[in-house]
Amino acid sequence: MRHANVNMELKNSIISPRTTAMAIAVTCLALIVTQSASAETVNPVDKNYDTLGMLTFFTFFVGYIAMGAAFVFFLVERNNVAPQFRTTMTISALIVGIAAMHYYYMRGVYIDHDTVSIEYRYMDWIITVPLMALKFPSLVGKDAITDTKVLGMGFTAICFVGALIMIGFGYLGEAGLMNATLALLLGGMGWAMIIVATGTPFSTGLGVDNSKIADELVWSTNALRAFIVFGWIIYPIGYLFSPEVDFSDAASQELMAVLYNVADMVNKIGFGVVAWMGAKKATEMMA
Numbered sequence: 001m002r003h004a005n006v007n008m009e010l011k012n013s014i015i016s017p018r019t020t021a022m023a024i025a026v027t028c029l030a031l032i033v034t035q036s037a038s039a040e041t042v043n044p045v046d047k048n049y050d051t052l053g054m055l056t057f058f059t060f061f062v063g064y065i066a067m068g069a070a071f072v073f074f075l076v077e078r079n080n081v082a083p084q085f086r087t088t089m090t091i092s093a094l095i096v097g098i099a100a101m102h103y104y105y106m107r108g109v110y111i112d113h114d115t116v117s118i119e120y121r122y123m124d125w126i127i128t129v130p131l132m133a134l135k136f137p138s139l140v141g142k143d144a145i146t147d148t149k150v151l152g153m154g155f156t157a158i159c160f161v162g163a164l165i166m167i168g169f170g171y172l173g174e175a176g177l178m179n180a181t182l183a184l185l186l187g188g189m190g191w192a193m194i195i196v197a198t199g200t201p202f203s204t205g206l207g208v209d210n211s212k213i214a215d216e217l218v219w220s221t222n223a224l225r226a227f228i229v230f231g232w233i234i235y236p237i238g239y240l241f242s243p244e245v246d247f248s249d250a251a252s253q254e255l256m257a258v259l260y261n262v263a264d265m266v267n268k269i270g271f272g273v274v275a276w277m278g279a280k281k282a283t284e285m286m287a
Contacts, residue, residue: 047111056116056254059261060107067100070269077276082286085279088138092272095128099268103261116253118242121260122171129167132271133159133194133228136208139275140221144212155207158197165190170235173245180245184236194228201226216285220278227271234263 049057074093078086102124109117134156137145145155153161166187173183199205201222213221238259240247 047114052252052254052258056110056257056261057107059258059265060103060110063261063265064100064103064107066265066269067096067103070272071097071100074272074276077280080283081276081279082283084141085139085282088135088275088279091131091135091138092275095131095268096272098127099124099264103264110257116257118171118174122167122174125167125170126164128268130160130163132268133163133198135271135275136198136221136224139224139278140208140213140217144209146207146209148206150206155197158207159194162190162193162197165193170239174239174242176244180242180247184239184245188236191232198228199225200229214282216281217278220274220281223274224271227267227274231263231267231270234259234266238263 047053047057071093074089074096078089078093081089102120106117106120109115109120136159137155147154150158167190169178169183169187169190172178173180173187195205197205197207199208199210204210205225208221210218238256239245241252241256241259243253243256
């Protein structure tokens with residue numbers, strides 16, 4: 001009976017091809033309109049970029065389009081998974097949708113002013129990074145989240161505060177508002193808080209009970225952990241190449257931007273894809 005109810009819910013909630021086509025058409029139209037609005041500034045050839053400058057423009061543009069496409073995909077797939085996983089898909093769509101908007105503006109700032117905006121970058125991160133961490137309870141279920149508290153903070157609070165610490169000190173260091181090395185170390189503490197709470201692919205987290213994670217979700221859960229532990233490493237590397245931080249003679253805003261852009265595309269889209277794969281597998285197991 002439970003399986004029959006799940007099947008009925010899915011059947012009634014699947015988005016029709018017509019609705020899917022309309023969603024894609026509206027998104028494509030929005031992309032065309034925003035591109036046309038600044039068509040005179042889009043041609044990179046006229047800017048006489050060097051190789052790194054052209055790569056910077058390319059990754060901003062591809063990041064904007066890729067995030068927008070992922071937004072449509074996650075929205076379309078939201079109703080193709082069991083009801084308990086729809087929040088996960090909504091969070092995935094929010095992450096890439098917010099990122100797409102910020103990438104559009106970062107791309108515009110670079111084209112119009114030949115500068116890489118760290119302000120738009122950190123506005124994006126301060127919203128999307130906590131959402132990425134909060135995807136765990138939405139995927140594994142509340143039963144797999146432990147009641148363990150540290151300094152009165154549970155899983156959600158630890159991840160949220162850790163994200164604020166990581167992003168906040170990162171901005172202060174890159175903006176030249178505090179010592180760059182100290183900011184990197186303090187920001188790393190926030191990253192460590194998230195890892196301790198969520199766990200690694202090889203160990204359970206303080207806030208997650210592996211034994212209560214459904215078998216069909218174990219791979220996706222560990223993949224999310226791998227993104228946090230290994231995929232996020234590229235961010236402090238990009239930080240080291242920030243002109244304001246100036247840890248290296250090779251430091252440049254373009255190199256920093258390319259590293260950040262690649263990291264965002266891999267982590268934000270990849271984060272959503274592996275969560276979707278787990279949700280789809282779990283949904284199929286219920287059928």
